[in-house]
Amino acid sequence: MTGTIGRVQEGAWVDKTVSLGEGCVVGQGASLLGLVRVGAGTRVEPGTVVYGPVTVGPGSFIGPNVILGFPSRTELTDSVVKGQNIQDSPSRGQLTIGRDCVVRSGTCIYSDVSIGDSVSFGHNVMVREKVRIGNHTLIGTSVVIDGSCEIGERVSIQTGGYLPINSKIEDSVFLGPHVVLTNDKYVMQKMTKLVGPTIRKGASIGANSLLMPAVEVGEGAIVGAHSLVMHNVPARSVSAGVPARKLKRVPADWRTSLLPS
Amino acid sequence: MTGTIGRVQEGAWVDKTVSLGEGCVVGQGASLLGLVRVGAGTRVEPGTVVYGPVTVGPGSFIGPNVILGFPSRTELTDSVVKGQNIQDSPSRGQLTIGRDCVVRSGTCIYSDVSIGDSVSFGHNVMVREKVRIGNHTLIGTSVVIDGSCEIGERVSIQTGGYLPINSKIEDSVFLGPHVVLTNDKYVMQKMTKLVGPTIRKGASIGANSLLMPAVEVGEGAIVGAHSLVMHNVPARSVSAGVPARKLKRVPADWRTSLLPS
Amino acid sequence: MTGTIGRVQEGAWVDKTVSLGEGCVVGQGASLLGLVRVGAGTRVEPGTVVYGPVTVGPGSFIGPNVILGFPSRTELTDSVVKGQNIQDSPSRGQLTIGRDCVVRSGTCIYSDVSIGDSVSFGHNVMVREKVRIGNHTLIGTSVVIDGSCEIGERVSIQTGGYLPINSKIEDSVFLGPHVVLTNDKYVMQKMTKLVGPTIRKGASIGANSLLMPAVEVGEGAIVGAHSLVMHNVPARSVSAGVPARKLKRVPADWRTSLLPS
Numbered sequence: 001m002t003g004t005i006g007r008v009q010e011g012a013w014v015d016k017t018v019s020l021g022e023g024c025v026v027g028q029g030a031s032l033l034g035l036v037r038v039g040a041g042t043r044v045e046p047g048t049v050v051y052g053p054v055t056v057g058p059g060s061f062i063g064p065n066v067i068l069g070f071p072s073r074t075e076l077t078d079s080v081v082k083g084q085n086i087q088d089s090p091s092r093g094q095l096t097i098g099r100d101c102v103v104r105s106g107t108c109i110y111s112d113v114s115i116g117d118s119v120s121f122g123h124n125v126m127v128r129e130k131v132r133i134g135n136h137t138l139i140g141t142s143v144v145i146d147g148s149c150e151i152g153e154r155v156s157i158q159t160g161g162y163l164p165i166n167s168k169i170e171d172s173v174f175l176g177p178h179v180v181l182t183n184d185k186y187v188m189q190k191m192t193k194l195v196g197p198t199i200r201k202g203a204s205i206g207a208n209s210l211l212m213p214a215v216e217v218g219e220g221a222i223v224g225a226h227s228l229v230m231h232n233v234p235a236r237s238v239s240a241g242v243p244a245r246k247l248k249r250v251p252a253d254w255r256t257s258l259l260p261s
Numbered sequence: 262m263t264g265t266i267g268r269v270q271e272g273a274w275v276d277k278t279v280s281l282g283e284g285c286v287v288g289q290g291a292s293l294l295g296l297v298r299v300g301a302g303t304r305v306e307p308g309t310v311v312y313g314p315v316t317v318g319p320g321s322f323i324g325p326n327v328i329l330g331f332p333s334r335t336e337l338t339d340s341v342v343k344g345q346n347i348q349d350s351p352s353r354g355q356l357t358i359g360r361d362c363v364v365r366s367g368t369c370i371y372s373d374v375s376i377g378d379s380v381s382f383g384h385n386v387m388v389r390e391k392v393r394i395g396n397h398t399l400i401g402t403s404v405v406i407d408g409s410c411e412i413g414e415r416v417s418i419q420t421g422g423y424l425p426i427n428s429k430i431e432d433s434v435f436l437g438p439h440v441v442l443t444n445d446k447y448v449m450q451k452m453t454k455l456v457g458p459t460i461r462k463g464a465s466i467g468a469n470s471l472l473m474p475a476v477e478v479g480e481g482a483i484v485g486a487h488s489l490v491m492h493n494v495p496a497r498s499v500s501a502g503v504p505a506r507k508l509k510r511v512p513a514d515w516r517t518s519l520l521p522s
Numbered sequence: 523m524t525g526t527i528g529r530v531q532e533g534a535w536v537d538k539t540v541s542l543g544e545g546c547v548v549g550q551g552a553s554l555l556g557l558v559r560v561g562a563g564t565r566v567e568p569g570t571v572v573y574g575p576v577t578v579g580p581g582s583f584i585g586p587n588v589i590l591g592f593p594s595r596t597e598l599t600d601s602v603v604k605g606q607n608i609q610d611s612p613s614r615g616q617l618t619i620g621r622d623c624v625v626r627s628g629t630c631i632y633s634d635v636s637i638g639d640s641v642s643f644g645h646n647v648m649v650r651e652k653v654r655i656g657n658h659t660l661i662g663t664s665v666v667i668d669g670s671c672e673i674g675e676r677v678s679i680q681t682g683g684y685l686p687i688n689s690k691i692e693d694s695v696f697l698g699p700h701v702v703l704t705n706d707k708y709v710m711q712k713m714t715k716l717v718g719p720t721i722r723k724g725a726s727i728g729a730n731s732l733l734m735p736a737v738e739v740g741e742g743a744i745v746g747a748h749s750l751v752m753h754n755v756p757a758r759s760v761s762a763g764v765p766a767r768k769l770k771r772v773p774a775d776w777r778t779s780l781l782p783s
Contacts (some may be wrong), residue, residue, distance in 0.1 A: 011274055011290070013533055013550040013568075023344050028274040028292040029308070029533070031550040031568045043341055046274075046292045046310045047326070047551070049568045049586045049627075061341050064310045065326055065367075065569070065587055067627045076624060080565055080583050083545050102337060105310075105328045105369045106385065106587075108627045108645050123369050123387045124403075124628065126645045126663050141387050141405050142646075144663050144681045156449065159405045159423050160441075162681050162699045174449040177423050178441050180682075180700050180730050182747060187726035188678065188696040189744060189777040204448035208441050208471045210730045210748040222450060225443060226471040226489040226503060228748040242503050242748060242764050255450040272535055272551070284605050289535040289553040290569070304602055307535075307553045307571045308587070322602050325571045326587055326628075363598060366571075366589045366630045367646065384630050384648045385664075402648050402666050417710065420666045420684050421702075435710040438684045439702050465709035468702050469732045483711060486704060487732040487750040487764060503764050516711040 006038065009046070015087075021058060030063065034087025039099060051087045057099030057117065067108040069095045072129045075111065093129065104141070122159065134171065149196070158207070167196030175199075176207035176225065183213045200235065202255065209244075222250055267299065270307070276348075282319060291324065295348025300360060312348045318360030318378065328369040330356045333390045336372065354390065365402070383420065395432065410457070419468070428457030436460075437468035437486065444474045461496065463516065470505075483511055528560065531568070537609075543580060552585065556609025561621060573609045579621030579639065589630040591617045594651045597633065615651065626663070644681065656693065671718070680729070689718030697721075698729035698747065705735045722757065724777065731766075744772055 006020030021040030034052030045063030093112025122141030206225030224240025267281030282301030295313030306324030354373025383402030395414035467486030485501025528542030543562030556574030567585030615634025644663030656675035728747030746762025
């Protein structure tokens with residue numbers, strides 16, 4: 001624990017390569033492995049496992065029983081085949097988490113991920129590699145983000161949402177509970193390029209709705225709950241149904257009127 | 262470990278403020294922090310983290326890798342800003358769990374929650390603050406209860422169900438797998454009071470169904486699978502569809518006929 | 523740790539009854555309890571808990587924070603009532619995991635389960651007792667398999683899928699994200715035999731779809747996303763909708779044409 005000034009509780013394991021900022025605390029039974037840098041005042045709660053290279057900004061809350069820097073499939077296979085520790089794989093991507101973030105229990109974030117400031121994660125979230133998440137975004141409990149996704153600022157993805165590879169979510173989007181995006185219209189029966197949906201600034205999708213691959217939901221549009229979205233949704237429209245159809249324009253006094261046209 | 266008479270396995274951490282009843286066991290690597298009281302014969306399995314104040318009744322099973330007394334957002338921010346341990350926050354609510362309960366792996370229950378006797382939790386359940394759960398209720402795997410909910414006795418919420426803030430579930434209700442309740446009909450596009458559904462005594466909701474905010478499902482009513490419930494459902498009726506419509510009355514020989522009229 | 527030749531990291535607990543193959547590694551804070559046999563080169567990551575009897579083949583990756591050999595309800599109650607450790611219950615079934623498997627963080631697999639070779643689990647998966655899973659199958663993140671299920675080889679169950687007791691999935695089936703199978707058409711209102719669906723070889727089910735109890739999806743059939751499947755689906759047909767209806771035959775150039783007739 002050379003160069004560390006934080007407090008390490010009994011039963012925690014902190015490699016010599018770890019650097020802890022002033023006032024940070026590592027809880028009982030946590031394991032910080034490899035190149036890990038923890039900012040000042042950040043708490044790493046009991047039972048959390050961090051596989052470096054990982055950087056966490058100051059003032060954040062990690063854990064308990066969180067996993068940071070989980071290996072991609074290639075890194076994982078490498079680790080088994082070569083008999084080396086995950087954190088020792090030379091070509092691993094870095095996980096960066098900003099300042100004032102909250103990562104709740106059971107959440108697992110892979111290597112090669114970049115997370116902004118003041119981002120909040122619920123419990124048992126899973127974020128795979130090559131994902132970028134903007135500032136002030138909220139990722140709800142049990143959400144799964146399956147890799148190679150761009151997620152903007154002030155986004156809210158509620159409990160149980162699912163984003164497949166190659167999805168794009170712009171700023172201030174709201175996805176209700178259990179919204180499912182898809183990227184393979186042939187359900188593995190035919191070779192195809194996997195393209196997830198794109199959801200433009202300020203749009204909201206109601207709970208339990210399903211978006212077909214590659215659809216685009218326009219700026220400030222609203223999709224009602226339990227809908228099946230098969231085609232693009234016009235900006236500032238309200239759509240709903242199975243399949244979803246346009247019902248009307250978003251009323252002028254709703255939030256979307258505040259977004260730039 | 263003053264005043265404890267249970268058995269504490271190697272690598273577990275038990276604060277001096279913890280009291281363990283006769284015959285209880287704390288597994289390897291578990292951490293019991295702050296004011297924690299564990300009843301006689303209760304097992305706390307390896308890797309579980311308990312942030313007091315928490316009381317667990319006798320004859321219960323907790324863990325492994327369970328989190329009890331997880332902090333509300335305010336408590337969590339306080340903990341980081343003031344550099345104090347979660348269990349040391351002076352104004353924290355208490356988590357009370359009754360006797361003969363089962364809390365399975367990965368489940369996380371917040372502070373300020375009250376759970377009756379013989380309640381069973383599946384795996385990776387999440388229960389936020391200000392929730393009350395009655396005796397003999399079953400909360401399935403991956404269920405999320407998002408705070409400020411009342412749940413009766415002998416309720417069964419199957420795998421993956423979701424209850425938003427301000428939902429009310431009366432006694433003997435059955436929610437099939439992946440039932441989603443909602444509380445915001447404007448999906449964050451307009452300020453509104455968040456009111457969840459109310460489900461009356463002995464009603465059953467089929468798998469994958471979605472209930473719109475503030476709807477009431479009447480006593481002993483049945484809603485078919487994969488339905489969208491937009492309006493109140495009459496007592497003792499069978500409804501289904503997108504949107505759900507009443508199909509018939511519940512046949513006289515079904516369970517609902519056993520409920521008081 | 524008699525007879526072990528693997529490497530055990532600090533803070534891990536390995537019972538004397540555990541046997542570790544050459545080159546295997548047990549991470550910080552893991553607990554291996556009772557009769558556990560780990561094959562050569564297999565990694566057990568930090569924080570994982572294994573309740574024997576469990577056998578893991580060589581070249582596999584377990585953890586972190588995984589639970590293996592979780593007790594059935596009977597075993598669990600026994601453990602509390604008799605005050606005995608889970609791994610010491612005399613009549614427990616064995617969990618067998620093959621070679622080259624991957625079990626990711628937060629996943630929990632019960633006792634009395636048999637898993638083939640090269641099987642991959644995502645995060646926070648739950649598999650109950652009396653389940654058999656064939657070689658090269660992939661079980662996605664947050665999938666729940668509720669016991670007494672048969673799952674073939676090269677099956678893919680994507681994120682959030684749910685299989686109730688008594689479901690049957692043949693080889694090369696694909697279930698999209700959040701597909702829900704059910705087994706009780708009376709939603710607990712009337713006594714009935716619980717019979718889950720049967721999905722025949724090479725069929726694909728689109729995301730968010732719901733299958734009613736006891737339905738059979740024929741060989742190579744396709745069900746579109748967000749559908750409600752109330753009746754049997756003919757082999758090599760494409761169906762979709764609420765309720766699902768047959769739209770056409772699967773085109774000749776799709777995968778199903780490669781399956782034996």
